[in-house]
Amino acid sequence: GENVEQHPSTLSVQEGDSAVIKCTYSDSASNYFPWYKQELGKGPQLIIDIRSNVGEKKDQRIAVTLNKTAKHFSLHITETQPEDSAVYFCAALYGNNRLAFGKGNQVVVIP
């Protein structure tokens, strides 16, 4: 079925350290994997995405890696700052044009 698992559910990091969130998906046909950031009281906002024809993508302090063989992809945040504290959602696009979202990961950056 269409399933996206996201780990861990909560992650606390010291300011300046790195944070890594991992997601696994079930359908090997998935080819688009976005990451959304949701701040308190706001709607989710796309921060980075990756397509199945690349293995890694970077945008300043944020990077996403994709392992299609193992069916998992990860979000990496380096040099974390207090404004990185939020809930992060991964998603995978399935063949019927449905984005399946993970359950979210609460990241807390401790000053």
Added chain:
Amino acid sequence: NAGVTQTPKFRVLKTGQSMTLLCAQDMNHEYMYWYRQDPGMGLRLIHYSVGEGTTAKGEVPDGYNVSRLKKQNFLLGLESAAPSQTSVYFCASSYGPLNTEAFFGQGTRLTVV
């Protein structure tokens, strides 16, 4: 540029009442979506539209209806609200299909008592 605007932001309904949530986007996007967000459940797609005058069912459509009479507006209706529909509702829009960036509204917190 307002982006995606949802009204209302909060609402409390009694079981059996009806209401309509309005979503408006000013980006000339073809695609619009309604999601619900529940604790520990992520975002689940209720209905979506690929253009003016079209609608389609998502993952959890039961108990909801939608209409897309104008390109910029996407309405979500609850004909007879149930406590199970207590949730935060998000509208989103995108220029293309789901493999392009979706822009979300700020959400509507609905409580059904």
